[in-house]
Amino acid sequence: MDFLNQISLLLGKDLLLELRRRESLLMMFFFGTLLLFVFHFSFDLAPERVAEMAPGLLWLAFLFTGTLGLAQLFEGERGNHCLDALLLSPMDRGALFLAKTGFNFILMVLVEIVVIPLFWILFNLRSWDVVPYLFVITLLGTVGFCVLGTLLSAVTLKARARELLLPLVLFPLMIPVILATIRCMEAILRAGELGDAVPWLRLLVGFDVIFLTVGVLIFDWVIEV
Amino acid sequence: MAEISNRRNQRKGYLGAAALITVLVGLYWGLLHAPPDAYQGEVQRIMYLHIPSILTAYLSFFLVFVGSCLYLWKKEKRDDILAYSAAEIGVLFTALTIAEGSIWGRPTWGVWWTWDARLTLTAILLLIFAGYLMLRSLTEEENRAASSAAVLGIIGFLDIPLIHMSVYWWRTLHQPPSILRPDKAPWENVHPAMLTALAINFVGFVLLYFYLLSLRFRLGEMREEIKARWLNRGN
Amino acid sequence: MGAWRFVFLAYGIVWCAILIYWITLKRRLRRAETELAQLRAFEESQSNAQT
Numbered sequence: 254m255d256f257l258n259q260i261s262l263l264l265g266k267d268l269l270l271e272l273r274r275r276e277s278l279l280m281m282f283f284f285g286t287l288l289l290f291v292f293h294f295s296f297d298l299a300p301e302r303v304a305e306m307a308p309g310l311l312w313l314a315f316l317f318t319g320t321l322g323l324a325q326l327f328e329g330e331r332g333n334h335c336l337d338a339l340l341l342s343p344m345d346r347g348a349l350f351l352a353k354t355g356f357n358f359i360l361m362v363l364v365e366i367v368v369i370p371l372f373w374i375l376f377n378l379r380s381w382d383v384v385p386y387l388f389v390i391t392l393l394g395t396v397g398f399c400v401l402g403t404l405l406s407a408v409t410l411k412a413r414a415r416e417l418l419l420p421l422v423l424f425p426l427m428i429p430v431i432l433a434t435i436r437c438m439e440a441i442l443r444a445g446e447l448g449d450a451v452p453w454l455r456l457l458v459g460f461d462v463i464f465l466t467v468g469v470l471i472f473d474w475v476i477e478v
Numbered sequence: 479m480a481e482i483s484n485r486r487n488q489r490k491g492y493l494g495a496a497a498l499i500t501v502l503v504g505l506y507w508g509l510l511h512a513p514p515d516a517y518q519g520e521v522q523r524i525m526y527l528h529i530p531s532i533l534t535a536y537l538s539f540f541l542v543f544v545g546s547c548l549y550l551w552k553k554e555k556r557d558d559i560l561a562y563s564a565a566e567i568g569v570l571f572t573a574l575t576i577a578e579g580s581i582w583g584r585p586t587w588g589v590w591w592t593w594d595a596r597l598t599l600t601a602i603l604l605l606i607f608a609g610y611l612m613l614r615s616l617t618e619e620e621n622r623a624a625s626s627a628a629v630l631g632i633i634g635f636l637d638i639p640l641i642h643m644s645v646y647w648w649r650t651l652h653q654p655p656s657i658l659r660p661d662k663a664p665w666e667n668v669h670p671a672m673l674t675a676l677a678i679n680f681v682g683f684v685l686l687y688f689y690l691l692s693l694r695f696r697l698g699e700m701r702e703e704i705k706a707r708w709l710n711r712g713n
Numbered sequence: 714m715g716a717w718r719f720v721f722l723a724y725g726i727v728w729c730a731i732l733i734y735w736i737t738l739k740r741r742l743r744r745a746e747t748e749l750a751q752l753r754a755f756e757e758s759q760s761n762a763q764t
Contacts, residue, residue, distance in 0.1 A: 404633060408626045412616040422609035422630060425602050426637045429644040436648070452647065460640055467636060474550045475629050477622070509720070520716040524723045531727070570734055574727050581723040585716060686731070693738045700745040707752040 259344050263352030268359065270329055277325045278360055281318050285368040288314040289375055303376045308387075308438035311372060312431060315365060315395070320420050322360050323402040326353055327410055340476060347469035349476070350403060354468070358399040365391055386441050393457050394434035400464045401426055407475045433457040490696075494689045500682035507675040515672075524582040526675050530683035531575040532596075535603060537687065538568030539635060542610065546631035549624060558624040559698035561631055565610050567690050572604045595649040602641055606634045 271278060292298065292310050330336035339349065369384060369391070405423050409415050433453040440450035447454060508526035515522030545561030548554070579597045580590050591597065610630050617623035 401633070405630070408629050409613065409617075411618050411622050411626070412613060413618065414616055418609075418612060418616055422606075422613060425605040425609065426634060426641075428602060429637070429640040432644040432648050453644075456640065456644060456647075463636065463640075464633075467633065471550075471629060471632065474625055477625065505724075509724070521719050523720050527723055527727055567734075570730065574730055577726055578723050581719050581726075585719050690731075690735065690738065693735075693742065697738065697742050697745060700742070700749055704745060704748055704752065707749075707756065711752070711755070 256345055256348055259348035260352045263349060264355050267356040277322055281322050281364045284321055285314050285318040285364050289372060298376055300377060304442055308435040312435055318364055319361050319398050322357050323406045324416050326357055326406045346472045350468050350472035354399045354403040357403060358395060361395045383441050383445055387438050390434055390437045394430050396461045397430035400468055404468050429460050490692050497685035497689045500685055504679035504682040507678050512671040512675040513669050521585045524578055526679040528578045530680040531571050531578060534683050534687045535568055535572040535575055538564045542631045543635035546628035549628045555702055559695055562614055563691055563694040563698055565607055569607045572607055575600050595646045599645050
């Protein structure tokens with residue numbers, strides 16, 4: 254399908270650039286780890302309490318790290334009128350949206366693969382067996398973050414004080430994702446399974462589906478020459 | 479040209495007068511005529527402000543949504559003006575709703591702030607409105623600002639039901655509902671004068687809202703015309 | 714009674730705020746009207762000068 258080809262082309266281009274220069278990824282790794290250290294100094298993370306606070310702290314770390322990645326999302330296209338060239342080409346704007354979302358998603362997942370086990374190690378958590386389930390929930394939350402984040406990153410592209418404005422408009426809209434992922438993760442950490450938290454999972458998946466669809470449809474108006 | 483604007487100003491004047499009268503009647507009904515609540519006493523009278531305020535705040539956001547959709551579709555300037563005018567007045571009414579809710583909470587719960595669903599949701603709404611207005615004013619080029627804000631308006635509006643659900647679930651699954659919740663409308667055993675007071679105040683607020691909106695819209699139109707004439711002058 | 718304090722506080726804040734907003738709106742409208750009138754007058758004098 255031509256649409257899928259476009260997505261893979263654009264995504265491949267971004268990944269290749271990132272592989273060569275590794276700016277965003279390294280910065281995000283470093284920042285995510287740094288935040289874990291800051292948490293240690295900021296909160297009283299005694300072993301009994303750290304398990305309760307883990308979902309919230311992890312999500313704080315991912316939110317801020319992800320925002321860093323988002324700010325860099327369209328950097329590659331800024332110089333040399335690359336963005337104009339992309340828009341003038343017969344590429345479907347929806348494909349551009351999915352490619353950018355996918356790129357940010359991959360970066361964040363790579364960071365999460367490192368940060369979650371690191372959290373478990375640094376704070377001496379024992380519950381290693383639930384980490385895979387936590388990871389799945391984190392993936393779903395990351396989708397929501399990347400979808401809204403890409404949309405808003407593009408929307409704020411031409412604004413002054415963009416680095417401040419982007420989190421300001423993004424975070425309130427992220428509240429359903431934040432609440433849903435943290436509730437799910439809490440349930441898993443407490444009981445090893447979702448149980449009561451299933452409605453939250455449905456909300457999370459619903460959020461992802463809705464805004465993926467809205468994003469693909471609306472991206473035509475988001476980025477204009 | 480002059481007759482049209484005179485007729486419009488006249489209609490605005492009628493709307494303003496109607497709003498004022500309804501509001502005054504509502505004030506009398508709410509503060510004097512309706513009886514005090516059996517549990518909460520006089521403090522419950524804040525409800526005649528609070529419920530109309532929150533409803534007009536949501537009406538505002540709906541108008542932002544409508545303006546945003548129309549603007550993206552037809553690119554007509556007045557839809558953009560509608561959207562950001564509704565946003566500006568929406569910020570006012572949302573902020574007032576929060577203040578009223580907080581003041582109502584103090585004698586009822588003993589605290590100026592609580593993270594209950596209603597107050598939290600109103601605060602989030604304020605943040606979204608504020609983000610919209612900031613994006614609108616910080617974006618460089620005018621048309622870009624209008625379409626960027628329109629996209630944010632649409633996304634925000636679509637997100638609000640999800641935010642509602644998540645905040646309500648969060649608060650109700652983890653806290654037992656308290657008896658004296660000011661946001662609960664006790665429809666049974668309610669004195670009819672209270673319902674009338676609420677209705678009158680609600681109508682008054684809506685009329686007032688549309689009156690202010692028409693003024694703000696007019697201001698937006700005039701500014702557009704001023705801009706256009708300055709541009710012509712440069713040629 | 715103590716309760717009326719809060720009622721007056723709430724009503725006071727709300728109606729003062731709305732009044733102030735209305736006044737600022739009126740003022741901004743008046744300023745825009747004068748500027749618009751100036752621009753229109755200037756354009757008229759321009760077109761009169763040309764004819």
